[in-house]
Amino acid sequence: MATVVLCEEGATGAVDIRGNASGNERDDALGHVHLVEKIHAIFLSGGSAFGLDAAAGSWFTLRREGKLRCCETRVPIVPAAIIFDFGIGDYRVRPDREWGMRHA
Numbered sequence: 001m002a003t004v005v006l007c008e009e010g011a012t013g014a015v016d017i018r019g020n021a022s023g024n025e026r027d028d029a030l031g032h033v034h035l036v037e038k039i040h041a042i043f044l045s046g047g048s049a050f051g052l053d054a055a056a057g058s059w060f061t062l063r064r065e066g067k068l069r070c071c072e073t074r075v076p077i078v079p080a081a082i083i084f085d086f087g088i089g090d091y092r093v094r095p096d097r098e099w100g101m102r103h104a
Contacts, residue, residue, distance in 0.1 A: 002045035002095050002103060004058050004078075010038030013079065023049050023082040036077050043080035043100075050094040055080035057100025 015030035029036040043058050045051030059078045 002043065002047075002051060002054050002058070002100065004062075004103070005042045005044075006062075007038070007040055007042075010040060012037070013039040013042070015079070021084070023052060023084075024080060025052055025055060026077065026079040027081070029077050030079055038077070039079060040076045041078040043078055045080070045082045045095050046085035046088075047093075047095045048082060048084045048086060050096065051082035052080060053097050054095030054100035054103075055082075057097035058103065059100075060097075061101045 013030040014032075015024075015027045017024065017027065028034055029039060041058075041062060043055040045054050047054065055078070059076060059080075062076050062078065
């Protein structure tokens, strides 16, 4: 399972990463010293590191459809985080890029 929260007008984000095996992408955009002032969506997924592949598919779809704008172009800032959930359900069911593209 995965969730994409769209912030079409942009939103201020923040991050607090805990644990020894965090899985995330583009979370640097949430730091207070980063040039980016607003994010356009947040992607959260299960599937451990495989979920980050789904995040790439989601980002691609949001960019392609022009749902997220930045200035005169489309550069969506979409931080992503995943959880290790293989102890729940069938560990062979994994989100992938195509899944992320279909569900963005």
